[in-house]
Amino acid sequence: MAKDGIGIAVVGMGFGRDFVPIYQAHPRVGTVGICDPDAARLDEIGDRFGVERRHTSLQEVLEDEAYDAVHLLSPVPLHVEQTLAALAKGKHVACAVPMATSLDDLHRIVAEVRRTGLRYMMMETGAYTREFFYARDLYESGEMGTLTFLRGTYFQDLEGGFPDYWRAQPPMHYATHAIGPILALTKTRVERVNCLGSGRLRDDIQMPGGNPFPLQTAIMRLEGTNLAAEVTKSWFQVARAYTEAFSVYGEKKGFEWQQMEDEDPILYTLEPNVPGHRGRHARAERVSPPYRPDLLPAELAPFAAGGHGGSHPHLVHEFVSCIVEGRPSAIDEIVSADWTAPGICADLSSQKEGETVAVPTFG
Numbered sequence: 001m002a003k004d005g006i007g008i009a010v011v012g013m014g015f016g017r018d019f020v021p022i023y024q025a026h027p028r029v030g031t032v033g034i035c036d037p038d039a040a041r042l043d044e045i046g047d048r049f050g051v052e053r054r055h056t057s058l059q060e061v062l063e064d065e066a067y068d069a070v071h072l073l074s075p076v077p078l079h080v081e082q083t084l085a086a087l088a089k090g091k092h093v094a095c096a097v098p099m100a101t102s103l104d105d106l107h108r109i110v111a112e113v114r115r116t117g118l119r120y121m122m123m124e125t126g127a128y129t130r131e132f133f134y135a136r137d138l139y140e141s142g143e144m145g146t147l148t149f150l151r152g153t154y155f156q157d158l159e160g161g162f163p164d165y166w167r168a169q170p171p172m173h174y175a176t177h178a179i180g181p182i183l184a185l186t187k188t189r190v191e192r193v194n195c196l197g198s199g200r201l202r203d204d205i206q207m208p209g210g211n212p213f214p215l216q217t218a219i220m221r222l223e224g225t226n227l228a229a230e231v232t233k234s235w236f237q238v239a240r241a242y243t244e245a246f247s248v249y250g251e252k253k254g255f256e257w258q259q260m261e262d263e264d265p266i267l268y269t270l271e272p273n274v275p276g277h278r279g280r281h282a283r284a285e286r287v288s289p290p291y292r293p294d295l296l297p298a299e300l301a302p303f304a305a306g307g308h309g310g311s312h313p314h315l316v317h318e319f320v321s322c323i324v325e326g327r328p329s330a331i332d333e334i335v336s337a338d339w340t341a342p343g344i345c346a347d348l349s350s351q352k353e354g355e356t357v358a359v360p361t362f363g
Helices: 020-025 039-049 058-063 076-088 103-116 130-140 176-186 298-303 312-325 333-350
Strands: 006-011 029-035 053-055 069-072 092-095 120-122 147-155 190-198 215-222 228-234 243-250 253-256 266-270 282-286
Touching (some): 020 298, 069 076, 092 312, 130 176, 130 253, 147 176, 176 215, 176 243
Parallel strands (some): 029 053
Antiparallel strands (some): 190 215, 266 282
């Protein structure tokens, strides 16, 4: 680590371009490089943000001693091997979701992080949105009371313009946006899962030997609690606008994600029972969760209202901080595996018509 701060290479200039200026602004980052196999795209982003260090291959980055860490924002099929390669070269790793798409690969990454003693963080946006901070604070203050139920939902349509590998990908393999906030709030893991596929992919969408379901929906038992969480993820053939949502219901208050993305969430308050009336009234009000620049260094505050619910600067700050402070990240290799494995196990359950599948432990 250089005296002027750590060196980080951002790998993948599609989604990755959003993170470049945040790393540049972070007070504990001294060197920022970018990497993408598309030289034209690399130069476009490099010129836009004034980045001098540009690489067309990950291998170049891993051989460069100027970098302490990499932030991988590459296609999903590359996540595992790129993560392992970076760790083997002594680089700390931040990786876009998902960590992996098989249980074996989750175990491989956990083992390599432990062997090397390096830092790993899966960059799950859902655990750092303004909505999550609001719901978390509401719950931890006691205002919600004892929790009764949680729901995570992620609808996205992938027809047109997406790489072919997405068509073979089971929806639940990419469910951390729905699962992560639930587990972050309850500070637990999924013990077991039952999942069903719903609908059937059209013949022109299906890939040979690939996933047959446009949507998968699961019930997950949260370990050490009496709570169940419902998680639903879709890729195709669902007439619903894009949403990454979670809702949390307690005995006193409930936080419910908005139906339309330009609306605000709803806060329900269960009012006292009125003698002579059947049932208690739940008062509903729209709430506007604030962005949280107060949780960031002053240099990152201008990014607080950015993409994915303002999550990006919080993710960057946590990753940089865990390296500088020499501690595990908030979404370290164990937490990352705990948030990813339920979706993999849910897919296995759906292949067996909802049979219960136990989720392995990684600690």
